[in-house]
Amino acid sequence: MKVVKSDGKRVDIDLDKIHIMVEKACRGITGVSESLVEMNSGLQFYDDITTKEIQKILVKSASDLISLDNPNYQFVAARLLLFAIQKQVFNTKWKDSEIYPPFLEIIEKNIDLGVYDGTILDHYSTEEIGQLNSYIKHGRDLDFTY
Template structure:
């Protein structure tokens, strides 16, 4: 079985479909691909050096594919990388055998499917069920007024990366990181990720909603003034009625103004050009 370049993967954890974490085992990838080869070529191919070498090389490709993840990787992503590696290497029949294997097991899971409750750990160490309704609402709000973005895609992909016992902070971080994976396909996801990141930063700075409502109006005006003084924001922003803006019912609507839209022609000057 392949052994090189896998020492750095010892700390990886696989997110199972029920949200539980398990230790990453590279040998399981090699075993799954070997079974796919045997399904096509028969049991007599077990001792074939050609197949052993192919499995070794393909497993290393799969490892490279999942290395973009931080510390955890959904099991579906691993299986997707196996299919991709087989197809790229020209083992189309083996790839089809692997796809059929996945579909068969998916049907078996669907027949006995039971919704597993994922628990989130808050800042005090208490565990509570993940509020999927609230999570979906966060994503939908972050996608508001943006074209060519799909909140459900972000939500579904984020759930794959959320495991039992995850911290509240990491849930928000997962939303941001998941959204970033869509940016190459559609640039407007940049603004979705930015809004979600602002949500994360704001919740960390102001732990309670009533604190945010109390302190935010003053902070907003100071932020605009400081940004203009340091040439990070356009001076024209000071001409707006900041008192009125700071008391808008939805704080997000203020912040969105500071995130350039796809039609915005004005630039926010970079830090490197400070006076």
């Protein structure tokens, strides 16, 4: 089975990569099963699936497992979604998700992409943006629920 990566390349699906990502999303969370998330999602893969679609399927797989008896899957789904957001915003792979670029770098990248208006840098100095950066607690990202 082939996967289409974000750069358009077609490669063989790497189930080990998917397992490692699900394992990381489940790490430290009680009452969840990596195997259950994987089994719930694996039946939905198809040839030439995109990596973005795999990510969506994994998030849905975990969110479908959320129940009164198994509420902690909300954290698994949130982490899987976080990995996708980090890739989009920081242009980093989920396995490097502990490495965050400086806030100024993110702002500049998003100005270049047309997401932010460049005048934002007219209103805030490099020092002020650096101060904002110091307030961001990335460790809290893992506390969000789905």
